[in-house]
Amino acid sequence: MNGEIEINKKIIFLVEDNKADIRLIQEALKHSSVPHEIITVRNGMDAMAYLRKEGDYAEAIRPDLILLDLNLPKKDGREVLAEIKSDPELKRIPVVVLTTSRNEDDIFQSYNLHVNCYITKSRNISELFQIVKGIESFWFSIATLPLH
Template sequence: MTETAHTQSEPARILLVEDNPGDVRLTKEAFEQGRIENDLSVVSNGAEALDYLSRRGEYADAPRPDLILLDLNLPGKDGEDVLEDLKDDPKLRSIPVIVLTSSRAEEDIAQSYELHANAYLTKPVDPDEFIETVRAFEKFWFSVVRLPPEVDSR
């Protein structure tokens, strides 16, 4: 069994669940400027996220992410529903989920942790601050934290 789900020779696999094209662009830019090699996949709604993670339909060959960045305000199935479904699934629950959202509402923060989010980050409005937040997150989660190994999910 490996110590982490990714090694220095293997890029970190990140799934970004975000419907705002501007935030997707800023997140990609932040990861491109970062020091950690990564493979960022993007889906724009909750139903797509669950299809990706369950490897259904067009996502049959999708890699299991090391970490999920999840917006709460999604069309259709919202982020809280996605988080609840993920944490209820024994094959997916060990994947760390970081809520990355514009909401500063205390009830959203409390509910996210109640649903077992691993962290809650509020998106800064300023683009430079947004990029700095993503880079700080990247450094912490991929340089400091030991991620769980992938379990055989098939």
């Protein structure tokens, strides 16, 4: 992690345990028109440590967008989402749940926890690329985000 981030560079915080999905999401954003940096952690405990700038993450950069998987080791995405949205310092960071779960309870619970958007991942590579590019386009080109 580099402490020198370009002024307009968007920070995408990817919380995902599946290495293949991480690579695909990175690949989908590789030729983005929006300057960005993807920071990745692979479990819920590290996600919260990063966001709270604890331990190894003391120099962490506040993300502009969080892409959160629900099924994570150590602390699942539902718990992470609940902690983010109940923390006055973190709750304004947009969180997009990006998961394979189509479970109606997961969708309902995520919105009850104030997720900004719930998206089901496609196992089709071209569809996943389209989803990720759509997320990037909406959150960084269309939506107006709060300043930190």
